[in-house]
Amino acid sequence: MKHVLALDGALSKFKPLQTIISYDDFDRGLCGWIDLHPNYVGENFNTLRYSHVDKTQWGPIMLSSASFRFAGTHGSMDGTYSMKLSTRPVAGKYTKAPVPGSLSHGIKRLTTHLPKGLRQFEMWYAYTPEQDRQGLSEQAMRAFGMFFDIQDDDYRYFIGARYLNAVDGQMVRKWQVFQAKDVSDLEWAYGVENDWCKRGIDAMWYGKRRQDGSTDGFEWIPEGYQDLCYNESDDKINWSYFRLLIDTEKREYVELQSGSTVFDLRGMKPTLTAPYARIKGLFNPGVWVENDTDRRVFFYIDSIVISGGDE
Template sequence: MKHVIALDAGLNKYQPLKKIICYDDFDKGFNGWMDLHPNYVGKDFNTLRHSHVDKTQWGPLTLSSASFRLTGTHGSMDGTYSLKLSTRQTANPYTEAPAPGSLAHGIKRLTTHLPKGLRQYEMWYAYTPEQDRQGLSEQAMRAFGIFFDIQDDEHRYFIGARYVNAVNGEMVRRWQIFRAKEGITDVEWAYGVENDWCKMGIDAMWYGKRYPDGSTDGFEWVPDGYQDLCYNESDDKINWSYLRLLIDTEKREYVELQSGDRVFDLRGIKPTLTAPYARVKGLFNPSMWVENDTDRRVFFYADSVVISAE
């Protein structure tokens, strides 16, 4: 007997692996994506350990029709709504820890169910600072990125990519991958805090010392990773762009990063492996985030996301 499989037409703009784990079209709702908050595990929902980075003020996630003061409503790439990440109007200099509210973070909480092997994260996205003044303000966007937070039987590791757009007002436009510098201690990683919840290699979005050129103790530059992304001529216009990350969970390695028509070969590069955390065995969380570079809100829009496996 022959079987006919009908696929959503929206998948035509993706190139998924054989098994589609999820296809999140935000016209159909949040699809399990939510804000990231600290672990409220202390008495009366207070955090158990002190951290130098205040994670309680990260910007909100909303479903957005991408409406602007001058251009009206963009809608999403396919439909009306996209997932919108919004920072708050605050930022520290790049070489300091991120200010409370200077990041927005979206996460989908999954666990593994397939044999180890290739995994892929695909999305169409757009970004812009808030259209609240005249002039072109591309430099208000510091960085954005995607990653998987994975824990198997032996290790927990973050594996993903970050686009460094601007540092202290100067354009950089280079890709990085999650990979911590060797020799960094847990205390150095957490800005001098003893017994911080986070260990070296985890949560590099806001941990790890930062340097004036855009490098950090938590990321490594992608070879030949400069890319001038399409931004358009003003802050009230957005352009949808394609992003794809391919990894190997059997080898615990990067495979490829594709941004638009650029494909970066990352084969053989390994992320930073840490000891497993309690109670999160089988963790497989896809995530995205955005960070601003000035005291101005910036927005990151995800039209849809596809997570797939071989």
């Protein structure tokens, strides 16, 4: 059967693959995105296992009009509302494990339905710290990123990218991809025996971090320095384009586009982990933001398109 579709005009700012898996315009609600929280499957709905990283306190996501004290309402790129990730006003040093609340994290829970092949995540986003003090605060944003959490017949793997904006107040402005160093599961989980997270899983907060911005969970993208548009005041946000193209057949990165810059990632691979129980076919996109100082930072997403199939 041949389909003839009249596409939403707002899709023209994306370039999806053949099959659109989801199109999330946050003027229509949160579209299935939810806070990330641990598994409350223990006694009295507590977690079963101890983890060095407390994942119960990540800042909540919300529908935002991007409103500010002096500017009023920014709205979103296509209307009024975006999805906002907001950290709590607490942060630790970069080289320590993230403290409770220093990140905010959104996730959408999917399973795959297409043959293995190309998959793509696109979003229009903006970011800023809370304008709770005078001055310009670009360096209060430590990092933001996006990933797919995938489990196929043989492996589970995280495949995604992070923009490392600042480390302990010093600007870095470089892109990295999820790729774990050759460390043990014990080292990966900050020395905690029998942690849920094995090497390569949840690099957003696992894996040792070093002062130069490197970590056991990420690899630098060659020539990955990029000045993003931050503007001249914490209440002026500019919508920017992000696109990550991956290949689930080869289990490798293909391309990262940020604004008009395209990074060729062919040949770079994520870290493969033995499959977990009960999550076969998992295809979860996730986004997160991390602060660098004791203040809230905000990451706004106007819209997201996830697609698969041929280009």
